[in-house]
Amino acid sequence: MSILMQLVVSGMAVGMIYGVIAFGYQLTFATSKTLNFGQGEALMLGALVGLTAINFLIGQSLGTFWAYLLMLPIVLAFGALQGTVVEWLGVRQAIKTKSEAGWIMATIALGIIFKNVAENVWGRDALKFPSPLPEASLSFWGIRIQPMEIAIVIGAVGMMLAVEFFNRRTILGKAVVATANDRDAAGLMGIDTAKVITFSYALSSMTAAFAGVLVAPVTLTGATMGAVLGLKAFAVAIIGGLSSGLGVVVGGLILGVTETLTGYYISTGYKDVPGLVLLLLVLSLRPSGLFGKATIKKV
Amino acid sequence: MLHIENLVASYGNVRVLHDITLTVPKGKLVALIGSNGAGKTTTLRAISGMLAPESGSITLGGHEIAGLPSYEITRFGLAHSPEGRRVFATLPVRDNLLLGAYPRLTGARARGDVDADVERMFELFPRLRERSDQLAGTLSGGEQQMLAMARALMLNPEVLLLDEPSMGLAPRLVGEVFSIIARLKEANITMLLVEQFAAAALEVADFGYVLENGNITLSGDAAMLRNDPAVRDAYLGGSH
Numbered sequence: 153m154s155i156l157m158q159l160v161v162s163g164m165a166v167g168m169i170y171g172v173i174a175f176g177y178q179l180t181f182a183t184s185k186t187l188n189f190g191q192g193e194a195l196m197l198g199a200l201v202g203l204t205a206i207n208f209l210i211g212q213s214l215g216t217f218w219a220y221l222l223m224l225p226i227v228l229a230f231g232a233l234q235g236t237v238v239e240w241l242g243v244r245q246a247i248k249t250k251s252e253a254g255w256i257m258a259t260i261a262l263g264i265i266f267k268n269v270a271e272n273v274w275g276r277d278a279l280k281f282p283s284p285l286p287e288a289s290l291s292f293w294g295i296r297i298q299p300m301e302i303a304i305v306i307g308a309v310g311m312m313l314a315v316e317f318f319n320r321r322t323i324l325g326k327a328v329v330a331t332a333n334d335r336d337a338a339g340l341m342g343i344d345t346a347k348v349i350t351f352s353y354a355l356s357s358m359t360a361a362f363a364g365v366l367v368a369p370v371t372l373t374g375a376t377m378g379a380v381l382g383l384k385a386f387a388v389a390i391i392g393g394l395s396s397g398l399g400v401v402v403g404g405l406i407l408g409v410t411e412t413l414t415g416y417y418i419s420t421g422y423k424d425v426p427g428l429v430l431l432l433l434v435l436s437l438r439p440s441g442l443f444g445k446a447t448i449k450k451v
Numbered sequence: 452m453l454h455i456e457n458l459v460a461s462y463g464n465v466r467v468l469h470d471i472t473l474t475v476p477k478g479k480l481v482a483l484i485g486s487n488g489a490g491k492t493t494t495l496r497a498i499s500g501m502l503a504p505e506s507g508s509i510t511l512g513g514h515e516i517a518g519l520p521s522y523e524i525t526r527f528g529l530a531h532s533p534e535g536r537r538v539f540a541t542l543p544v545r546d547n548l549l550l551g552a553y554p555r556l557t558g559a560r561a562r563g564d565v566d567a568d569v570e571r572m573f574e575l576f577p578r579l580r581e582r583s584d585q586l587a588g589t590l591s592g593g594e595q596q597m598l599a600m601a602r603a604l605m606l607n608p609e610v611l612l613l614d615e616p617s618m619g620l621a622p623r624l625v626g627e628v629f630s631i632i633a634r635l636k637e638a639n640i641t642m643l644l645v646e647q648f649a650a651a652a653l654e655v656a657d658f659g660y661v662l663e664n665g666n667i668t669l670s671g672d673a674a675m676l677r678n679d680p681a682v683r684d685a686y687l688g689g690s691h
């Protein structure tokens with residue numbers, strides 16, 4: 153029993169990471185009906201930029217914890233900029249010409265380019281990311297948890313709540329929701345919907361970059377870290393539905409926990425399988441996701 | 452106030468508006484009538500930038516607005532209550548109203564007192580006050596129509612475009628909508644009204660235009676059009 157609980161708890165942190173990345177997919181899908189298939193690379197770039205920033209700050213004789221906190225705004229700003237670039241180069245034209253598939257190819261291509269750039273700047277090796285919190289596990293009723301895993305859950309939930317608060321409480325957030333509801337009608341309200349779409353790409357990459365520096369201290373950092381995470385989060389976005397914030401959290405947790413269970417009871421070699429099986433199951437049984445209404449067209 | 456000259460517009464290769472010339476003077480109510488598919492909605496869409504016109508000129512208070520994106524046209528004071536209501540379904544009534552004032556809240560238009568205007572809308576449409584926290588998507592059709600009109604008014608517009616505000620409403624509500632339009636007219640709001648109830652529209656309007664297959668075929672004083680035998684036969688028969 154306690155082994156099972158341990159596995160569930162361990163699966164939660166990585167599940168929340170899937171959830172945050174999937175949340176990022178939702179942000180752009182809501183406003184533009186397009187996705188950034190390079191979302192995993194946005195996470196990877198965020199983590200690597202964060203690594204450079206935190207190492208620089210530690211070099212200024214800051215403690216790891218403060219260096220980590222100071223690094224966060226740099227990474228968030230970088231993520232927003234990176235998302236803006238993706239929208240300008242890869243998506244804007246496709247939306248204008250109402251191209252059905254242009255943005256798919258363009259965002260995949262940009263993802264590959266980002267990965268190559270990262271390999272050249274940071275090398276091909278996996279790098280250790282300094283942990284801002286003690287790495288020794290805490291023990292609650294016999295279940296061991298790393299402090300950073302708790303931080304991941306808090307950070308991920310906090311990020312999503314912050315976006316939710318922005319959408320509900322501020323007029324700019326309401327403009328985003330209006331654009332997601334009905335783009336033409338939002339235009340009639342005086343909302344520059346093209347800007348809103350750019351903004352949602354910026355926000356989406358920002359959440360991915362943030363997820364990158366959340367997960368980096370408990371994994372390793374490197375140019376290849378994004379691909380698998382991005383793909384699994386895509387599965388989560390489909391499982392949870394592309395329109396439900398709660399859906400991606402639950403979907404992420406389901407996937408994260410199933411993976412640790414598979415890794416323990418079957419074999420770590422099959423760890424990546426359950427996500428894809430879940431994806432296939434949901435796609436065939438409930439194409440709109442477990443929680444969602446919107447279906448994604450032709451993807 | 453709003454002046455349209457030689458407007459031509461198409462959907463793809465299909466030309467829908469051939470040569471529209473039309474004027475809405477300041478403070479007046481102009482009715483645009485015509486049978487289904489004549490191009491009334493398309494005319495309003497071209498004015499508000501939902502559809503880029505092929506050629507022609509549209510000026511609002513002296514500014515050329517033809518071909519500008521909707522959000523810029525709105526900033527010149529054009530409000531459009533579109534066909535099919537198009538309220539923001541997942542937002543509450545109050546937020547829909549605030550979004551109507553978006554250019555005012557973001558500095559693109561004179562701000563004025565937005566809260567007082569929300570209050571004014573609740574007085575004009577008491578049903579909306581009762582439902583101010585309800586999601587717009589769960590309102591009845593009639594309530595959504597009221598919301599679409601109120602949301603457009605929240606701009607404090609120079610010109611208000613109304614596309615079939617009575618569509619799908621019960622007869623009693625249709626009367627209510629027309630009495631609200633009459634009140635807006637008393638408040639000197641400049642309006643271009645598209646209506647299926649041509650008789651009622653010409654009753655409240657100052658001027659009228661008749662649109663047929665993308666061409667203006669008749670125009671003039673609303674009272675004159677009401678008594679025109681051709682108009683009576685084609686548009687007013689039985690719709691009262």
Ligand SMILES: Nc1ncnc2c1ncn2[C@@H]1O[C@H](COP(=O)(O)OP(=O)(O)OP(=O)(O)O)[C@@H](O)[C@H]1O
Binds near residue numbers: 488
């Ligand atoms: N999005 C569109 N794509 C192609 N054709 C369209 C589109 N919208 C309208 N049309 C065509 O343009 C013509 C004019 O349509 P419009 O909606 O302006 O008519 P209307 O006068 O508003 O009619 P109704 O009284 O039924 O609302 C019609 O023949 C219609 O089929």
Ligand SMILES: [Mg+2]
Binds near residue numbers: 491492493534
């Ligand atoms: Mg119409």
